[in-house]
Amino acid sequence: MKVDRRSFLSFVIGGAAGTALSPLPWKLMDDSSIWSQMWPWTPVPPDGEVVYEDSTCTLCPGGCGISVRKVDNRAVKIEGKQGHPINDGGICILGLSGLQMLYGPTRVKSPMKRIGERGDGQWQKISWDEAIAILTEKLIDIRDKGEAHTVAAIAGSDSGTVPALIQRFMTAYGSPNFMRTPSGRDADELAVNTLFGNQGRTGFDVENADYILSFGSGIVDGWGSPVRMFRASSLWKDKKTTVVQVEPRLSNSAAKATRWVPVNPGTEADLALGIAAVMVSRNMIDTGAVSGLSSWKSDLLANYATEKVSQTTGVAAEVIAELAKGFAGANRPLALCGRGKAQTAGSLRDIAAVYALNALAGNINQEGGMWPIPEADYIQWRDVATDNLASAGLSQPRIDGAGAGKYAQTRYLASRLADAVNGNGPYPLQVLLVASANPCHDLPDTQRVKEAFARIPFIVSFSSFHDETAAMADLLMPDHVYLERYEDVPVDAGLTQQMIGLSRPVVSPQFNTRHLGETLISAAKAMGEPMADAFPWDDYETCLEETLAEKWDTLMEDGVWVQADIDPVGDRLQLAGMDADAVQAEGDVNSFPLLLLPYDTIRLTSGYIGEAPFMIKTVADTVIKGNDGFVEVNPQTARAAGLGQGDMATLTTPRGEAQVRVHLFEGIQPGVLAMARGLGHTAYDAFLAGKGVNINTLIGPVEDPSSGHDAAWGIRATLSKA
Amino acid sequence: MDSALIPKGVKRCPMWQFLLGLGIMGAVLAWGVYAMLLCWFKGLNQTNMNDYYGFALWIWADLAVIAVGGGAFFSGLLKYIIGKDELKHIINYAVLIGFICYSSALLILAIDIGQPLRGWFIFWHANVHSMLTEVAFCLSCYFAVLTIEYIPLILENRQLDKVPFFHNLSHNMHETMAIFAATGAFLSFFHQGSLGGVAGVLFGRPFAFREGLLIWPWTFFLFTWSAAAYGPSFTLLITWITEKVTRKKLVKDNVVDLLAKISGWMIFTYIIVKMADTSRWAFITAPGLGQTLADFYTGNDFYGYWILFAEIILGGVVPAVILISPPLRRKPAWRVTAFILGVMGVSLNRWVMVLQVMAVPIMPFDNWALYIPSWQEVATTILPVAYGVILIMISYRYLPIFPQEVELNPIQDESPAAVEAETESTPDLQPAKA
Amino acid sequence: MKNEHNDNPPVMKFGMAIDLDKCTGCGACMVACMSENNIPFKEDESDKLVSITWMRIFKLSNGKSFPDTDICYLPRPCQHCEGHGGHSPCVSVCPATATDYSRETGIVSQIVTRCFGCRYCMGACPYHARYFNWWDPVWPDGMEKYLSPNVSPRMRGVVEKCSFCFHRYQLAKNKAYLDGERRVPEEAYQTACTQACPAGAIVFGDLNNPEHQVHQIVKPDPKHGGRSQNPRAFRLLERLGTNTKVYYLSSREWVRRSGDNYLEHEKTGQASQPHH
Amino acid sequence: MFPFSFEWTWETTRMVFMGGLWYALGILGAGMTYCILKAAIDASKGTQGNSHH
Amino acid sequence: MSTLDEKAKEGMDDHATHGSDGKQSGAGGFIILFFIIGFAASMVLGWVIFPKLLYSQKQQPFSFNHALHVEEVDDGCESCHFFREDGSFSGTPKLAQCTECHEEPMGDTEDEAIFVEQYVTMEREVPWLSYSRQPDCVFFSHAAHVIGAKMDCVVCHGHIGESEESRPYEYNRITTYSRDIWGHNIAGFAKNSWDRMKMDDCARCHKEAGVIHTSSVQTERDACFVCHK
Structure with a gap:
């Protein structure tokens, strides 16, 4: 038998026919698609019993209760703890990202x-x-x-x-x-000590206030205990509470407010004192909670006449009058201060002016008011x-x-x-x-x-x-x-109660x-x-x-210990400390015509915790793009510098220089630049390192002459085409 | 050295020239294949496509080659069903071009999908409500038809034809070709249409959305019509290029003229309907959805009114006028200009209906999305071109593609074989009567 | 076919009401979603056109210059369009039935193991709620430990999108079976974003159930394609006829107007006649 | 898709659509089978399809 | 007949090996034989050798006697495979469950010894290989079937409860699925309801039981999200 070409062809055809009638091609086709549905390099999370373990988040001073979902012994999700006095089920972006820190590649795994x-x-x-x-x-x-x-x-x-x-x-x-x-706590403690004469801190009964006057406080940008403030902000919406945000830039807090009052950077205290002056002059004040008014009054009226304040702050005189009327006329007015997340101390003058405003409105130790209370x-x-x-x-x-x-x-x-x-x-x-x-x-x-x-x-x-x-x-x-650990977490971020949370190990330590x-x-x-x-x-x-x-058992059971009725450390505010000169931004106006302000956003961390990959993922492409950080510029200012959206520019301050991209934003005052705080890390992992510019490399501390605290709220700058 | 394979009675370039050409195109092909493999093994991150631009350069190429490949089905329809017998002299080439276009289209689709191993789900788990399912079905079936139409051509190679089985097979296939061609025309009608439907049914995209007839948006019919109209122009354009490259006349003027005239009238009627469609869309459909022409053609760096003008006037009205006017049509320069404009016009139409659809913002707070293709995309898009050129080179060299070539290019000197071939190969190509 | 009988459970229509006056743009919903649904991340996520965020927050602006500028955030999950009779823009175009509309829950599903990555649904979706896995998902060493078994991680080359945390419904249903209940209680099925939102801006539930909060807020009008009877409410691109189940609330007219395309002369809300 | 797939329903669009597909495939398949078989038979008989006109 | 025939003849003459007509018909027999050989070989390859190559085997960590355990416990399968409080199904028991009884060896079998020595005393979970593990994309509600529809375990899992030892775990080399999902018959035929566990089998059973929902707009069947995640 001779195997010629035709026989071979016939063999091949027979083979093809047989193959087609066998499961081989069909099963292979099916299996290869199934293989593609479960590629071995795509992880398959193991299933198991689900349990929730409660603890307290310590990633920021907010003190939220968390409930961690575990499958077998893996923590798979952090959720807000239902019924917790601070967050009642809500949770912030940082708290949600905690597991990326726990299991993340940037952990130091051993000594x-x-x-x-x-x-x-x-x-x-x-x-x-x-x-x-x-x-x-x-x-x-x-x-x-x-x-x-x-x-x-x-x-x-x-x-x-x-x-x-x-x-x-x-x-x-x-x-x-x-x-x-450093943080806003420094100034707050100092102010309580100076104005009320005792050690302590302030608590703000934001939930019960009916008129909020915020001097740059990032109510929904991470100020105080963030989730509490978010909840308060929504509560205000429901109750139709008036919220006035005084700030040079349309921050998220300003956007959420009933009214945004743009103010020249660094002049918040002037406006506060201007409002106080209107209140004093029109006798719209409560004298019961202040002392030293008579001697202070004349200085105040002389230095903070509405027209003068209007010039300093850039806020129209009638607006100042309206604010004074609104604030003084409200049942439970409350003024807040500490710029953004209150990451820096700020000057005593800034804080004292606002506390004085609260005192003049008669809200010290009142429902919906300000409470100077002792530390735990x-x-x-x-x-x-x-x-x-x-x-x-x-x-x-x-x-x-x-x-x-x-x-x-x-x-x-x-x-x-x-x-x-x-x-x-x-x-x-x-x-x-x-x-x-x-x-x-x-x-x-x-x-x-x-x-x-x-x-x-x-x-x-x-x-x-x-x-x-x-x-x-x-x-x-x-x-x-x-x-992974036990820890007591005293929460003092603006709360009117004394509160201690308990942080508990949710998983056993992952590393040495x-x-x-x-x-x-x-x-x-x-x-x-x-x-x-x-x-x-x-x-x-x-x-x-x-x-x-005795608190241990309560903490083990509830995860949180609360003391509501606290004796305040004082009930009369000594009007003082606001006669100092305003702290100016560093730098010469002529060589640095612009002003650079740091701004805070809840999507970026403050403090020593670096942003987890999830958080960076939420950051807009007008804040970081690739590794480039952005500076917010009013289109008018940008046009003058010949810059357009996304252009590369050199940002120079007396302290340093950085290459940034321009983001045109109508919500910022012409002549002012703003840059997000919390970026520009050089350490951590590839998900964070190298992204954006660390504004701290461009800004230096400016000492408050009355306390030594860093009172810098911005720095003079120039912006030019790169 | 390959003279035994070359059809009798024709002259082909020397082997070295042929190999050189193959080598150059092969290199381009290899580049494309490399890019293709990158896309398969590393995934579509090799492209610059994104979540806004889910369809991009090569999908445009896909639609464009299908549109211009429509010459095959329409010529087939004219030849086998309508009975325009002159077209037998160009139908082979039309089939070959169609075959190239459709095989390229399928290849592009195989690269384009994120999970090529699961591509067959479209058949097995078909969702019959999807235009894309219809596209896939008709496209693959019609590709089968084109293969069936191309096979007898291959079998007519001098050596293959000597095998009795192949000879008979080729003969039988010619006999039944009308049935295949009819099926092909039917399939082609639907898949060209459903490609139009792909865009037209997107009621979430006012730029693409069109009302229509029963389940078919107007774009369904416009796509079929435009493919039928512009396809022959493309066939003729490629024929003209082939003639220039080979420096031979391959198809007689009367054939070209007939097909050009048909193409011209088709474009003419198409462009009238297209203008009607565009007007209705611009003045009724889109404003009804809250958008105006300015929303579609301003506010970005690329898509301006120019594209509308280029597609409809330059790529539609102008070639139509040239091709339906006998004096203009008969001047090669005008004619070829019309072909080029026409092909540009239909390609632009496919671009607009795929890419501009993706680029236009719909939510008022959204932005235009523009993108620049990566080299992998460009290479993968050029791949079919190289492949097509290679296939044409090989087919032209070894297969009797142009029945009139021998007659139009008589070989003066010697070679009895050539004389013999003259009597042979012409009847060879005569298909069965319809 | 003869075996078929109407054994269909009660018809629910899960939907959302998002109060844009309360939304602060904090991003908690985005991250809650990412961590609930095993959404991957890359080293560079600043190219938002290739960044998977089932829930995405858009920043809206009133377009006025300083100091009259106003901004608003708009969280955008999948809108779970019902379209006309469940033919949402994406569902009817999927060639392989990888995405589907459930009449029982009103949820648009996406089965990634069925999807073969043609991306037609992405082209169909005007909300850009659908995302393609351009890359293989990779978690840094050790981080895969937090992956949830309730949502299977996706492979490269497929489309994914918000599911209204459907796995939570599945689990809640398990519990309901155990408790001998036929329906899942309102609080037992809530999406991760709803649960996390610190501002309480998101309300989720059954739009068909008058007892559910979302129904009470939205007051959908069945006679007008589910349009809300709440004057503060609007839906995104309502006039396209996508018939979405995510309602937005705002007291600011410019925000409500940003939700749809209007010709200059058209009044807010008036033009929102569903197209079909 | 075939009627024995559980995703199948006897509903008009599906039947028309899939019917169209099978119909087309059927014509092509039958046509090719006819051509091949006839060619094989003719070839084995030694006859030539001589009817090229 | 025309010149064409001559041409054809010529062609054949080109290949002298093909020889005359007679020789050709002789080759015809061979041709059929080769066809049959090819056909048979590929059928054997596809039906016999391929499945052997496709599937691989693993042994369970040690053999488990279901029959023995079922006798010992009060609640049948549910004694060990129970519902958790949240309605989820516990599946294969954890070591902790086993050690409730097996703190010390309870018998003198070799498997018992392995269990106690290698797992109980070492506090390691037993890495059981689950025959009926569905792929990750599947959400299967035991509650719906066992509590809701009051189905018996046997319907899907067969008579595993009567087994006296653990059979080898077979898995598909390509997909890594357990062989029980496709079923042991390579053609996919199933005699019993528990022979296969593919999606079609779910659908078939639902159809037989008359529980066909029509919630899916696309398929007029149950919506995808009922069983997928």
């Missing part, structure tokens, strides 16, 4: 020590024992030399047990240099017994100059840290401990801050993430993230991290007497339980 040059990002994993040993040896060494004061710590907060443990650690060690990162004081530990070394250290002046001299009333001045370390301080720093803070990104004039950090010989970062400050550190001792409280306790113990003595607890959990005492 590490630096092996390359600083900032090179070369690390060596070490054990916790080794990390503690490195830290304690260093600290003991310095302390033994009598230089305990050259160790400083900077933290995001000073309330709650963990910050208290840091403070206690510093005290027992002998350093006066505990600092809190549930942490009652026995005093630290300081030894000679510690006492010597503690008697040294603070490196930032707070609490002494002309800034005697001021508690912390972290904004002056860079300056102090860069040669203007009383002594050089040897060690800096950084917890829940990211000064290398968040403090103004970032270049100077980084320079200062480069000068500090030893930096320890407790950050859970590879942030900018961790990149400058020598030793990383990563804390658990909030979803350790609770900061635990780290401090074990470090103190490792350092022996007298440090060990000040930290008698076996572990942090014991410490927490003992500290919270």
